[in-house]
Amino acid sequence: MTAASGAPPRNTSELVASARAGNREALEELLARVAPSIHRFGLRMCKNAHDADDILQDTLLNIAGHLQDFEGRSSLSTWALALARSACARKRRWLKNRPADDAEALTTKPDPEPGPEQRAGDQELAAALSKALEALADPYREVVLLRDVEGLSAPETARALGVSVDAVKSRLHRARENLRDALRPLLEPARAATAGGCPDVVTLWSRKLEGELDQADCEAMTEHLRGCSACSTACDALKQALLACHRIGTDTVPPEVQARVKAAVRTWAGR
Numbered sequence: 001m002t003a004a005s006g007a008p009p010r011n012t013s014e015l016v017a018s019a020r021a022g023n024r025e026a027l028e029e030l031l032a033r034v035a036p037s038i039h040r041f042g043l044r045m046c047k048n049a050h051d052a053d054d055i056l057q058d059t060l061l062n063i064a065g066h067l068q069d070f071e072g073r074s075s076l077s078t079w080a081l082a083l084a085r086s087a088c089a090r091k092r093r094w095l096k097n098r099p100a101d102d103a104e105a106l107t108t109k110p111d112p113e114p115g116p117e118q119r120a121g122d123q124e125l126a127a128a129l130s131k132a133l134e135a136l137a138d139p140y141r142e143v144v145l146l147r148d149v150e151g152l153s154a155p156e157t158a159r160a161l162g163v164s165v166d167a168v169k170s171r172l173h174r175a176r177e178n179l180r181d182a183l184r185p186l187l188e189p190a191r192a193a194t195a196g197g198c199p200d201v202v203t204l205w206s207r208k209l210e211g212e213l214d215q216a217d218c219e220a221m222t223e224h225l226r227g228c229s230a231c232s233t234a235c236d237a238l239k240q241a242l243l244a245c246h247r248i249g250t251d252t253v254p255p256e257v258q259a260r261v262k263a264a265v266r267t268w269a270g271r
């Protein structure tokens with residue numbers, strides 16, 4: 001069920017108010033907005049589809065049941081992803097206490113329509129990125145997922161994770177550097193040798209993205225990139241890695257996610 005046709009899209013606070021008042025369609029729309037992010041986050045954090053589905057279900061029910069707690073101080077997606085992260089943590093604790101018999105591998109579904117040849121490179125990159133994300137330690141993976149895949153701001157990411165903005169940024173720089181290193185064979189096949197004495201452009205670029213570079217540092221970096229092909233290749237590789245992260249965040253939503261939204265609304269309505 002969707003909102004009345006022709007009606008303008010309602011903003012989050014209207015939807016929240018309406019859902020709190022018991023409007024089923026408003027709740028469905030609200031959950032449908034955040035469900036894809038929750039699902040992606042769960043899938044990448046748990047590395048398996050079954051657990052990700054549990055996390056999606058738990059989190060949607062949690063949102064529906066705790067709408068009163070949402071004060072609008074953070075964005076709806078920040079709040080939803082913070083709840084998803086708690087669900088992941090509970091899941092991990094639970095899994096730790098039981099024998100590991102369901103080591104189902106993460107099935108990162110490739111694009112259902114592989115399409116022309118140009119997409120082959122994208123898919124190769126997406127597959128390599130999935131592997132690289134998987135290899136990151138949890139604290140690094142979650143910052144990349146929230147910041148670079150889901151597009152939360154650094155302060156929102158900090159709020160969702162319950163850590164300082166500085167901690168988010170430093171983890172982010174390190175994680176991005178790891179990703180770019182992992183993707184190097186694909187992104188920098190013919191890498192020129194650095195002249196030595198080059199700045200750490202990958203971290204510098206990451207810092208620039210987080211607003212941490214002052215103008216002078218920024219100009220110095222730009223100047224260096226202009227004259228140093230090795231560094232400019234490295235920087236391009238980082239940009240491509242981040243674009244690939246962003247693409248994960250716009251993947252088409254699998255039908256089971258929509259089904260979970262409807263199930264959560266039914267449960268909520270039947271309270």
Ligand SMILES: [Zn+2]
Nearest residue numbers: 198199228231
């Ligand atoms: Zn250089």
